[in-house]
Amino acid sequence: MHIPDGFISAPVATTGIVVAAGCVAYAVKATNKKMGEKQIPLMGVLAAFIFAAQMLNFPIAGGTSGHLIGAALAAILLGPWAGILIMTCVLAVQCLVFQDGGLFALGANIFNMGIVASFVGYYVYRVSALFGGQKRRTLIGGGLAAWSSVVIASIACALELAISGTVPLGVALPAMVGVHALIGIGEGVITAAVLSLIMATRADLLELQKA
Amino acid sequence: MKFKWWYGVLILALFLALLSPLASSSPDGLERVAEDKGFMETAREAVFEIIPDYVLPGVGNEAGATILAGIIGTVMLFGIGYGLAQLLKAKR
Numbered sequence: 001m002h003i004p005d006g007f008i009s010a011p012v013a014t015t016g017i018v019v020a021a022g023c024v025a026y027a028v029k030a031t032n033k034k035m036g037e038k039q040i041p042l043m044g045v046l047a048a049f050i051f052a053a054q055m056l057n058f059p060i061a062g063g064t065s066g067h068l069i070g071a072a073l074a075a076i077l078l079g080p081w082a083g084i085l086i087m088t089c090v091l092a093v094q095c096l097v098f099q100d101g102g103l104f105a106l107g108a109n110i111f112n113m114g115i116v117a118s119f120v121g122y123y124v125y126r127v128s129a130l131f132g133g134q135k136r137r138t139l140i141g142g143g144l145a146a147w148s149s150v151v152i153a154s155i156a157c158a159l160e161l162a163i164s165g166t167v168p169l170g171v172a173l174p175a176m177v178g179v180h181a182l183i184g185i186g187e188g189v190i191t192a193a194v195l196s197l198i199m200a201t202r203a204d205l206l207e208l209q210k211a
Numbered sequence: 212m213k214f215k216w217w218y219g220v221l222i223l224a225l226f227l228a229l230l231s232p233l234a235s236s237s238p239d240g241l242e243r244v245a246e247d248k249g250f251m252e253t254a255r256e257a258v259f260e261i262i263p264d265y266v267l268p269g270v271g272n273e274a275g276a277t278i279l280a281g282i283i284g285t286v287m288l289f290g291i292g293y294g295l296a297q298l299l300k301a302k303r
Contacts, residue, residue, distance in 0.1 A: 001241045006255035028299065035300040044293030045220035051288040052227035055265055055281050057235040064243040065235035089291045093284060098265055099257040157241065166250050175248060179240040202216055 001069070001150075001157055001180070002094065003109055005102030009164035016107030016160070023115050024088050030081040038208060039078060046074050047086050051093065058186050066183030069113050069153065072121025072146040073191045077198075079209050080122040087114035108160055112153045121149035138195045138206065146191035147184035154180035221289060228281030231265065232274035 008016075050070035057065035070090070075083030091109050094100040101109045128141030158176040162169035198205050238246060245251040257263065262280050270276035 001239065003241065004254040005257075006253045007245070007250065032299040032302050035296055040293060040296040040300060041215070041217040043296035044289045045217045045224065047292030048224040048285045048289035049220055049227070052224040052231070052281060052285045055231040055234055055277075055284075056227060057237070057239060059235040059237055062243070063237050065237040065239055067234075067239065085295065086292060089295065090288060093287055093291065097261050097287070098280065098284065099260050099263040100265070102255070103258050154240065161250075166253060167248050171248055172244070175244040176240070179243055183240050 001109075001113060001154060002091075002101035003105040003112075003157065003160070005104050007102075007164070007166055008105055008108055008160050009166075010104075012160050012164045013102075013104045013108060016105070016109075016111050018107070020088070020107040020110040020115065023084060024110070027081040027084045027088075031079075031085055034079065034082070036208075038205070039082070042078065042205065042208075043082065043086060046070075046077065047089050050074065050086065051090050053190070054090070054094070060179070060182045060186070064179060064182075066180075066186055068187055068190050069117050069150060071113060071117030071153075072125070072142070072149040072187070073194055075118040075122035075149075076125045076142060076145060076191075076195065077205060077208065080118045083118035083122065084110075084114045087118060108157075112156045112160075116156045117149040117153045120152045121145045124148045134199070134203075134206075138199050139192045142195040143188035143192040147181075147188040150180050150184035150187045151177060224285050224289070225282060228285045229278055231281040232277045 050068070053068040053070060057067045059065050071083055071087050074086045088110050091101060091106065091114060095103060095106045125141050125145035128144055129137045154176040155173065158169065158172040161167050161172045262268065262283065265277055265280045266273060267276040267279040270279060
């Protein structure tokens, strides 16, 4: 879902940069209060894992592919603000080094796949945690959180395209949501699989957010 | 040196980078919509290029160039994520 330059207008791109910069600045403040010994290597390996996993496009229907975003996973493990920081690192390197996502669209991409996806993933997981025991919450809640994060991020992207005058909202919204509802299933399966692997090996890492 | 849990995750991430040539090269969700709805040509070229399309320039073998690009990015992000977290903790 990386927006290249040209898809969004200068005002939309600029707004994205300003909003993303403000959120990242706040995320730095919010995260440094919570940073402990366990979180430091986890932030490093999560950023590395998300980058590598994002390279692995999986095919979905109709000659289309999708890949993990990873924001829901990061936000579930480390909270939404740390999730935003991790996604900002990943998206910035993808943009600056690998030319995936436009330079001027970086703010909008951080907004969609970092800010929106982290918050949606985090809160859907938190709400679903109220239902059922740890196993169900981790698998179903984590999967649902991941799916929602992709679909809501695609809605944000459709709105940006429409406001930019690139494509009417009535066209962009159903098309973006339709294809990302499918890609989101992949996100949900991968996220639930990683969470269940953590639950089996290092269940304490699932509790970092509670403290 | 004791084997720490997160070494395993880093090794897994590097293993995923090795698999990167197997990734689907079909357009992703946004690219599919852009093609179907006719706004793909509004995309502009990148202002500068370092490792465009996750293929390390100057490497003859495309699969090898993709794997190298993946390993470079994975190692970079581990360093940036770890360093940023360390910095945030030190700042407190």
